[in-house]
Amino acid sequence: MGGTAVETLRESLRGEVLGPEDAGYDEARTVYNAMIDRRPAVIARCADVTDVRAVVRHARASGMDLTVRGGGHSGGGLCVADGALMLDLSGMRWVRVDPEARTALVGGGSRLGDLDHEAHGFGLGIPAGVMSATGVGGLTLGGGHGHLTRAYGLTIDSLVAADVVLADGSFVTASADEHPDLFWALRGGGGNFGVVTSFRFALHPVDTVGLAVTLWEPEHIGAVLRWYREFLPAAPETLNGFFATLAVPPAPPFPEEIHGKRMCGVVWCHTGTADEDELAKAFAMVGDPAPPAFHFATPIPYPGIQAMFDELIPKGLQWYWRGDFFDRITEGAIDAHRTFLEALPTDLSTMHLYPVDGAAHRLGPMDTAWAYRDAVWSGVIGGISAEPSDADRIRDWAVGYWDALHPHSMGGAYVNFLGADEPPDRVRATYRGHYDRLADVKRTYDPDNVFHHNQNVRPAQG
Known part of the structure; x- marks a missing residue:
């Protein structure tokens, strides 16, 4: 990208424009996953919707490859590409709650912690992720699940409307009444259809919840599962709990004698009570499969x-991750979990099975682009290390684990858990029979596939 073009873009925006020689460029190009090391030609840190429209139009006029960064939490680093124009939404990080209407308007660059903090002030929240650093945008567009999913559904089930800049730089609001086909596609179809500059969510009552963590020795994994x-x-x-294989973190509340030990466990969230005595009764069942090696329960504010x-x-x-949906946990899957828990390559590597039943099953399979309303768990395998020298080891472990589990899966995965190096048929499998409808919506709103740095749905032909 020539210097004149960079200056033209700078003159068009209120937000900052960074090239490779500018201070702050290296920090701005980094994402959550340190395995991703890419150098965009220019980074446009948009301050508002007008900036976003200008960047999209500039990309079209200049023929530049365009990527879109929200929270930068994509495991595959899909928001950054070598030589591309990165549209960075991090300057649009804000949340406005209407406590009477129980809604929140959320800027496209916001993180879950921003939404959790502001909504919590009014005793409200939505089901969205399990880490406050995750971007609201990417998580929502993929579907979104978290600690409140069994109680309140997927993140997209709380989405009321979205403001979107389209591939030609035009601006629309998508909702059940306006551009309903686009609204359908945004709820689970990923970043294929435009740049969402703000989301409007319906909020749900949630304040202090009951947190519990139960761990069992590895030999009990079959009985526990x-x-x-x-x-x-x-x-x-009201009870949510995701199953995990892990090494015990060297941190409270875990006692020092189990730090680093390989174990299986469940992280529980109880929205029905936060009373300590009631929690003790509610979690008395954790001894049913086998005596726990560790159990801890406490009331905690939802943002906590x-x-x-x-x-x-x-x-x-x-980071290297792979995922799949499951409607059952088979004996073969239990064997795979046992084998790969024993082979855990680092103390940070883990596997989670997130529940996506309960309230998430209330919507029909055709209501949103999320195609697995019959799934019971959304699984993710994360090979994680602080050492770059471990990259091959954690990748091999994650891929081997996935290879062993995949025959016991439903065939597709939560789009946000797909790896960047997976074949195109994985995207089609993720959307099942919705893929062709998504391709039709793509043809309407992005016929030239401007937004292709994602788990891509190509525009329908003809």
């Missing part, structure tokens, strides 16, 4: 449970 697969889907929707992993797995680590 057989119990968990029956217990949780039948439990009240959302932020509990932030310091354990901060920005700047090596």
Whole structure:
């Protein structure tokens, strides 16, 4: 990108424009996953919708490759590409709550922690992720699940409207009444259709919740999973709990004698009660499959449970992940979990099974672009390390784990858990029968596939 073109873009924006020689460029190009090291030609840090429109139009006029960065949390680093024009929404990081209407208007560059903090002031929240550093935009467009999913559904189930800059630089609002086809596609179809500059969400009552963590020794993993697969889907929707294989973090509340030990466990969130005595009764069942090696329960403000992993797995680590949906936990899957727990390559690497049943099953399969309303768990395998020299080791472990589990899956994955190096048929499998409809919407709103740095749905032909 020539210097004159850079200056033209600078003159068009209120936000900052950075080239490779500018101070702050290296910080601005980095993303959550340190395995991603790419150098865009220019970074446009948009301050408002007019900036976004100008950047999209500039990309079209100049023929530049365009990427869109929200929170920069994409495991595959899809928001940054070598030689591209990065449209950075981080300057549009704001949240406005209407407590009477129980809605929140959220800027496209906001993070979950921003939304959690502001909504919590009014005793409200939405189901969205398990880390406060995650971008609202990317998580929502992929569908979104978290600690409140069994109680309140997917993140997209709370989406009321979205303001979108389209591939030609025009601006529309998508909702059930305006551009309903686009609104359908945005709810799970990823970043294929435009730049969402703000989201409007319906909020739900949530204040202090019951947090619990239960860990069992590895030899009990079969008994625990057989119990968990029956217990949780039948439990009240106020109880959420994701299953994990992990190494015990060297941090409170875990006692020093189990730090670093390989274990299996469940991280629970109870929205039905935060009373300590009631929590003790509610979690008396954790001894049913086997005696826990560790169990801890406490009331916690909802933003606290959302932020509990932030310091354990901060920005700047090596990441490689793969995912799949599951409607059952088979004996073969249990064998795979046992094998790869024993082979855990680093103390940070982990596997999570997030529940996506309960309230998430209330919408029909055709209501949104999320195609797996019949899934019970959304699984992710994360190979994680602070050391760049571990990159191959964590990748090999994650891919081997996925290869062993995939035959026991439903065939597709949560789009935000797809790796950047997976074949195109994985995207089609993720959208099942919705893929062709998404391709039709893509043809209407982005016929030239301007927005292709994502888990891409190509425009329908003809």
